[in-house]
Amino acid sequence: MAKQILTLNQISVKGLERLSREDYEVASEFAHPDAILLRSHKLKSDDIPDSVLAIGRAGAGTNNVPVADCSKRGIPVFNAPGANANAVKELVAVGLLLGSRGIVEGIDYVATLAEMSDKAEMNKVLEAQKKQFKGSELVGKTLGVVGLGAIGSMVAEMALTLGMDVVGYDPALSVEAAWRLSSQVQRADTLSALFAKSDYITLHLPVFDSTRGLVNAELLAAVRDGACLLNFARQEIVDEEALLDALENGKLRKYIADFPSPGFIGRDDVILMPHIGASTEEAEDNCAIMAADQLRDFLENGNIRNSVNFPNLTLERVSGCRLSVTNENVPKILGSVLSILADENINVIDMLNKSRDDIAYNLIDIACHASDEVLDKMRELEGVINVRLIGDCD
Numbered sequence: 438m439a440k441q442i443l444t445l446n447q448i449s450v451k452g453l454e455r456l457s458r459e460d461y462e463v464a465s466e467f468a469h470p471d472a473i474l475l476r477s478h479k480l481k482s483d484d485i486p487d488s489v490l491a492i493g494r495a496g497a498g499t500n501n502v503p504v505a506d507c508s509k510r511g512i513p514v515f516n517a518p519g520a521n522a523n524a525v526k527e528l529v530a531v532g533l534l535l536g537s538r539g540i541v542e543g544i545d546y547v548a549t550l551a552e553m554s555d556k557a558e559m560n561k562v563l564e565a566q567k568k569q570f571k572g573s574e575l576v577g578k579t580l581g582v583v584g585l586g587a588i589g590s591m592v593a594e595m596a597l598t599l600g601m602d603v604v605g606y607d608p609a610l611s612v613e614a615a616w617r618l619s620s621q622v623q624r625a626d627t628l629s630a631l632f633a634k635s636d637y638i639t640l641h642l643p644v645f646d647s648t649r650g651l652v653n654a655e656l657l658a659a660v661r662d663g664a665c666l667l668n669f670a671r672q673e674i675v676d677e678e679a680l681l682d683a684l685e686n687g688k689l690r691k692y693i694a695d696f697p698s699p700g701f702i703g704r705d706d707v708i709l710m711p712h713i714g715a716s717t718e719e720a721e722d723n724c725a726i727m728a729a730d731q732l733r734d735f736l737e738n739g740n741i742r743n744s745v746n747f748p749n750l751t752l753e754r755v756s757g758c759r760l761s762v763t764n765e766n767v768p769k770i771l772g773s774v775l776s777i778l779a780d781e782n783i784n785v786i787d788m789l790n791k792s793r794d795d796i797a798y799n800l801i802d803i804a805c806h807a808s809d810e811v812l813d814k815m816r817e818l819e820g821v822i823n824v825r826l827i828g829d830c831d
């Protein structure tokens with residue numbers, strides 16, 4: 438029977454094409470879907486039917502998905518790390534330029550001359566007025582990059598090529614990300630040191646409980662006078678009241694962000710975009726392809742790549758008959774599962790077991806079919822969250 442994939446946002450056709458028509462049905466309404474594919478749709482736990490085995494986020498941030506609840510229910514949540522990083526990097530380059538020159542103001546001013554019909558007069562007026570839109574160059578200025586993952590590291594590299602000095606802060610930098618980073622990026626030991634040093638600060642970290650409101654009054658007090666803050670990460674990382682105060686008292690010269698919020702619209706010192714950081718054809722294709730491929734590999738083989746709540750685990754298929762078992766990460770459960778198979782004389786050909794936080798995940802290739810009764814015995818074990826027989830193994 439074809440598997441059903443519920444899409445909760447517009448997903449690029451190139452991604453959907455990875456789900457063959459013979460094996461998958463894709464639609465925006467299903468009562469009992471096998472998986473969900475989404476972008477920024479705010480998904481509530483109650484809206485995830487019990488039939489759902491996995492969720493694919495065609496993007497980087499998963500703060501719109503109730504990840505902790507999904508872990509409890511044994512549902513892996515996948516994302517598409519790095520797939521839209523270049524698109525965001527390019528928009529940050531635009532943000533830096535908008536923050537350094539009177540580009541938006543100049544364009545707005547020119548629009549006010551629409552009624553003027555005399556070309557010479559127009560030229561005279563604008564030549565007289567253009568001094569209002571003077572800016573300064575980026576070369577030699579310091580950019581502080583908060584979060585040096587897929588996007589932050591590309592932004593750092595881009596700023597170096599523009600002749601900026603770059604200082605970075607990332608207390609959880611992965612080894613892989615550290616390898617990607619140019620040695621010219623200076624390290625800030627604290628966030629306030631970065632804020633104090635930078636003419637421009639750009640945020641590229643996820644929103645977690647620990648980062649919500651991270652940019653607060655205390656941090657903004659440390660900012661270099663007249664600095665410009667760019668936020669292409671998430672609105673929730675910035676304390677809006679403290680930000681408005683910093684703009685009002687001139688500590689911050691400009692706020693440029695991808696997340697409009699009512700109190701900020703219409704201010705001269707704020708430039709807002711409608712969450713378009715990842716809105717390029719290339720990024721939408723990359724994200725959708727990655728998310729669809731990962732969902733498929735999970736549904737068809739139980740493999741896990743780029744999950745934000747499950748361990749990464751891929752096991753080459755040696756038998757048609759595969760079991761996946763998700764359990765609480767406590768001792769003895771795997772032993773009990775294997776005992777049930779042994780009692781039924783079912784030989785294990787290959788297996789892999791990994792854990793992450795409170796979740797343990799096992800792939801077990803077996804020599805012959807396991808009946809529903811055997812699977813139910815496993816499901817009844819204390820601490821087992823779900824058991825799935827994957828593939829055709831008669």
Ligand SMILES: NC(=O)c1ccc[n+]([C@@H]2O[C@H](COP(=O)([O-])OP(=O)(O)OC[C@H]3O[C@@H](n4cnc5c(N)ncnc54)[C@H](O)[C@@H]3O)[C@@H](O)[C@H]2O)c1
Pocket residue numbers: 496497498499518519521522525583584585586587588589606607608609610611614641642643644647648669670671695712713714715716
């Ligand atoms: N505007 C958009 O459309 C758009 C597009 C893509 C991503 N994003 C946002 O950008 C975020 C980053 O994306 P990414 O692809 O670079 O993710 P990533 O996971 O590759 O990098 C995030 C980095 O932030 C670091 N980090 C975590 N906590 C931190 C802290 N307290 N201080 C400093 N650094 C910290 C991590 O160690 C990691 O290196 C996403 O989580 C998402 O919210 C927005």
Ligand SMILES: O=C(O)CC[C@@H](O)C(=O)O
Pocket residue numbers: 476477495496497498499521712714715716
């Ligand atoms: O899907 C989008 O358009 C936005 C994605 C972006 O916010 C992300 O976190 O990857």
